Amino acid sequence: MIAFNKYYNRFNILSISLVTISLLLLIFKGLNFGIDFKGGTLIELRSNDQKITTSSLRDNLSQMNLGDVSVKNFGNKTDFLIKFENNSNKNVIEEIKLSLDKSFGNNFSFRRVEKVGPKVSSELLKSGVIAISVALTLMLIYIWIRFEWQFSLGAILALFHDVIVTLGLFSLLGLEINLSIVAAVLTIVGYSMNDTVVIYDRVRENLRKYSDIKIFELTNTSINETLSRTLITSITTLLALLSIFFFGGEILKGFSLAMIFGVIFGTYSSIYIANPILVRLNVSQKTVLREESKN
Amino acid sequence: MLYFSKFRIIFIISISLLFIFIASSNILKFSNSLLNKKINLGLDLQGGSYLLLEIDNTPVIEQKLQNFTISLRNYFKDKDIRINNIKLDNQKILFSTDQKNKQFILETFTDEESELNPYYPRFKSHQLEIFEENNFFIVNYSRQGLIELKTSSQDQALEIVRRRIDEIGTNEPNILKRGNDRILVELPGLDDPMRIKSLLGKTANLTFRFVTNNAEDSFGAEKLEYEDESEEAMVSKRIILSGENLLDAQPRMDSETNETVVTFTLDRVGAKRFGKATSTGIGKQLAIVLDGKIISAPVIRDTIASGSGQISGGFTFQSATDLALLLRSGALPAPLNIIEERTVGPDLGQDSINAGLIALIIGFFLVILFIFVKYKIFGLITNLALILNLLFLVGILTIFEATLTLPGIAGIILTVGMAVDANVLIFERIKEELKSERNNLIAFDSGYTKSRTAILDANITTLLAAIILFFMGSGPIKGFSLTLGIGIFTTLFSVYFIARLLTALYVSKNKEKGNLI
Numbered sequence: 001m002i003a004f005n006k007y008y009n010r011f012n013i014l015s016i017s018l019v020t021i022s023l024l025l026l027i028f029k030g031l032n033f034g035i036d037f038k039g040g041t042l043i044e045l046r047s048n049d050q051k052i053t054t055s056s057l058r059d060n061l062s063q064m065n066l067g068d069v070s071v072k073n074f075g076n077k078t079d080f081l082i083k084f085e086n087n088s089n090k091n092v093i094e095e096i097k098l099s100l101d102k103s104f105g106n107n108f109s110f111r112r113v114e115k116v117g118p119k120v121s122s123e124l125l126k127s128g129v130i131a132i133s134v135a136l137t138l139m140l141i142y143i144w145i146r147f148e149w150q151f152s153l154g155a156i157l158a159l160f161h162d163v164i165v166t167l168g169l170f171s172l173l174g175l176e177i178n179l180s181i182v183a184a185v186l187t188i189v190g191y192s193m194n195d196t197v198v199i200y201d202r203v204r205e206n207l208r209k210y211s212d213i214k215i216f217e218l219t220n221t222s223i224n225e226t227l228s229r230t231l232i233t234s235i236t237t238l239l240a241l242l243s244i245f246f247f248g249g250e251i252l253k254g255f256s257l258a259m260i261f262g263v264i265f266g267t268y269s270s271i272y273i274a275n276p277i278l279v280r281l282n283v284s285q286k287t288v289l290r291e292e293s294k295n
Numbered sequence: 296m297l298y299f300s301k302f303r304i305i306f307i308i309s310i311s312l313l314f315i316f317i318a319s320s321n322i323l324k325f326s327n328s329l330l331n332k333k334i335n336l337g338l339d340l341q342g343g344s345y346l347l348l349e350i351d352n353t354p355v356i357e358q359k360l361q362n363f364t365i366s367l368r369n370y371f372k373d374k375d376i377r378i379n380n381i382k383l384d385n386q387k388i389l390f391s392t393d394q395k396n397k398q399f400i401l402e403t404f405t406d407e408e409s410e411l412n413p414y415y416p417r418f419k420s421h422q423l424e425i426f427e428e429n430n431f432f433i434v435n436y437s438r439q440g441l442i443e444l445k446t447s448s449q450d451q452a453l454e455i456v457r458r459r460i461d462e463i464g465t466n467e468p469n470i471l472k473r474g475n476d477r478i479l480v481e482l483p484g485l486d487d488p489m490r491i492k493s494l495l496g497k498t499a500n501l502t503f504r505f506v507t508n509n510a511e512d513s514f515g516a517e518k519l520e521y522e523d524e525s526e527e528a529m530v531s532k533r534i535i536l537s538g539e540n541l542l543d544a545q546p547r548m549d550s551e552t553n554e555t556v557v558t559f560t561l562d563r564v565g566a567k568r569f570g571k572a573t574s575t576g577i578g579k580q581l582a583i584v585l586d587g588k589i590i591s592a593p594v595i596r597d598t599i600a601s602g603s604g605q606i607s608g609g610f611t612f613q614s615a616t617d618l619a620l621l622l623r624s625g626a627l628p629a630p631l632n633i634i635e636e637r638t639v640g641p642d643l644g645q646d647s648i649n650a651g652l653i654a655l656i657i658g659f660f661l662v663i664l665f666i667f668v669k670y671k672i673f674g675l676i677t678n679l680a681l682i683l684n685l686l687f688l689v690g691i692l693t694i695f696e697a698t699l700t701l702p703g704i705a706g707i708i709l710t711v712g713m714a715v716d717a718n719v720l721i722f723e724r725i726k727e728e729l730k731s732e733r734n735n736l737i738a739f740d741s742g743y744t745k746s747r748t749a750i751l752d753a754n755i756t757t758l759l760a761a762i763i764l765f766f767m768g769s770g771p772i773k774g775f776s777l778t779l780g781i782g783i784f785t786t787l788f789s790v791y792f793i794a795r796l797l798t799a800l801y802v803s804k805n806k807e808k809g810n811l812i
Contacts, residue, residue, distance in 0.1 A: 117634035135763045179772050183768065229723045239662050241708075241712065248653075249647055251647065
């Protein structure tokens with residue numbers, strides 16, 4: 001048996017500081033929204049001339065009056081990602097094509113073009129926020145029906161911790177938030193819940209079985225009993241995600257990275273947030289039995 | 296939990312075989328149409344263009360209100376009521392009248408039998424709303440009236456968009472309504488949407504009008520630019536012919552001038568009007584106006600009674616072809632704006648498919664290896680269930696001919712990673728049971744029973760997330776939620792039927808063995 005409960009306090013301080021730092025980052029540094037949510041144009045280019053660099057591309061594009069243009073390599077040296085904000089020019093993509101062909105010869109293929117208008121981007125942002133809020137609310141309702149309030153509170157706090165810290169990390173690293181990150185966050189919500197619920201199920205079972213063991217010990221027993229499952233599932237999920245991250249192509253990198261963070265935080269929080277809460281709220285056999293006699 | 300009737304075993308085996316068969320129809324070709332189904336690839340995988348168009352209804356509303364002011368004036372004139380200071384401002388009609396007529400006008404507008412202002416009994420609303428402010432009446436579209444107007448202009452626009460795209464002949468375009476003022480166009484396999492974009496960006500409102508040269512006659516005329524922005528001319532507002540009178544239009548090479556032109560044929564009404572105009576207007580310039588710009592304004596030399604003619608305007612063959620196409624397919628009721636565009640080239644699509652498949656194979660292999668090392672014989676059972684799970688998932692996607700996107704592939708890989716969770720929960724529980732229970736059968740049985748709530752809880756939470764994503768998400772994200780959601784059901788099936796059946800068979804053969812798991 002590993003004495004997880006010895007570190008409850010220390011890790012709680014860590015969690016609180018992580019959430020605080022994340023919130024500060026989210027408030028002051030903010031998130032790096034992609035064109036899905038900010039509007040603008042994205043072009044993925046592939047050149048068949050090794051000599052073309054991001055700076056030569058940037059120089060060329062900066063003469064085109066596109067506003068703030070960002071040019072980055074995308075995955076390898078001959079792939080480029082160009083981004084700029086919305087402008088009123090409807091034929092901007094055709095003009096870029098002409099200009100690049102003129103300056104660099106016909107050396108580019110346009111692999112992907114995405115253009116999101118201001119109206120659509122604000123709608124996407126709104127529906128993303130609604131989706132995450134609805135998901136959190138539904139989880140809340142589910143957990144509230146399913147468990148006693150002390151457990152619900154613990155599960156929800158663990159959930160918020162995972163979402164906030166994952167987003168905080170994205171803010172810290174300046175990684176782009178796009179539609180697929182919303183999907184990742186929602187999946188993290190599901191995963192985090194899943195992990196917490198499995199441990200809670202065991203805590204409840206043990207609470208019914210043993211009336212003489214204090215919750216501080218009991219949570220530790222429950223964590224240990226479910227530990228191998230927690231680890232094995234986290235490992236297989238991470239194996240799948242790492243494989244998407246390394247082999248699934250550039251487009252899925254952000255999504256898989258968010259999920260990898262989420263799974264790690266989710267595993268951590270199901271042990272070190274969900275359980276200490278039960279200890280702090282002084283959950284005992286009575287909590288579980290009282291609820292049952294009501295039903 | 297470990298007992299399976301013969302009937303059940305046969306059921307499980309036949310279901311599995313059926314799905315293997317269906318899933319394989321993606322690779323093999325079956326002549327049977329019931330089985331010859333395939334998963335569709337999303338635009339991000341097969342390449343193609345996604346365009347979201349928004350109808351700008353402002354000109355339609357203004358035009359309709361403009362027309363309404365005339366019928367309004369005439370209607371009350373017949374009733375001997377004078378309407379004063381009538382004007383159109385910001386999609387509202389303003390007018391005033393004498394104090395004594397006010398009540399009558401209000402009643403006319405709010406009467407359910409009103410001829411002037413149609414009433415929609417289903418929505419309990421009139422087309423137009425009227426209210427009084429500072430001795431002025433203000434009339435504008437009601438909420439329902441606006442919806443009615445938008446829906447009808449969307450229907451028309453959809454038809455025109457479909458005709459234009461069909462004329463170009465892309466394969467299997469998808470043209471759908473979104474809301475009441477948007478149209479979604481999906482064009483698989485199209486990697487350069489430039490031509491379609493420029494064709495959809497034109498309203499194609501064609502009119503034939505006389506050029507008026509004397510400046511005094513400016514009342515019924517407006518100043519219009521030529522298409523090449525070189526000159527301007529005063530053009531009468533009176534429309535002689537419009538695009539509606541056109542039966543056909545084709546690009547042609549004029550053999551005399553060696554110039555590309557667009558020839559057109561008029562319907563009977565149009566031919567009559569055209570003949571009359573060209574006979575009375577010899578020597579005058581007839582402007583051909585498209586979307587508020589003059590294409591050309593030839594001088595009429597002869598009466599044209601045949602009902603056909605040609606438009607010249609310095610076209611290239613491509614631009615003449617496009618103009619003819621636009622004229623054939625008709626004018627849009629209102630301008631369209633492209634508010635979202637996503638285009639993926641076919642080579643990127645293929646790269647994404649390859650990357651997705653490689654990630655799937657590697658992820659699958661790693662998970663299988665890990666589970667085998669961890670659980671040995673039961674690892675094999677789990678892995679077999681996992682393989683079938685994947686085939687079920689592919690099979691269901693095939694039956695519904697669902698659209699697979701790149702995030703959808705990610706959803707499948709994630710399902711592989713999370714699918715083993717249920718079996719892990721069961722096996723870990725069995726291990727615990729075996730510590731206190733000697734009898735293998737009882738231990739396995741209670742392992743299955745006791746882990747059930749945890750498994751259900753775990754899957755319901757993920758399912759909730761997937762359902763929300765499906766209804767809130769757009770395009771590719773929908774694909775992710777679809778595979779993730781279906782994956783939950785196939786996982787539960789493969790765990791509780793296939794893995795459990797195999798476990799039951801193995802355990803009943805090795806009842807007496809110690810350290811089974």
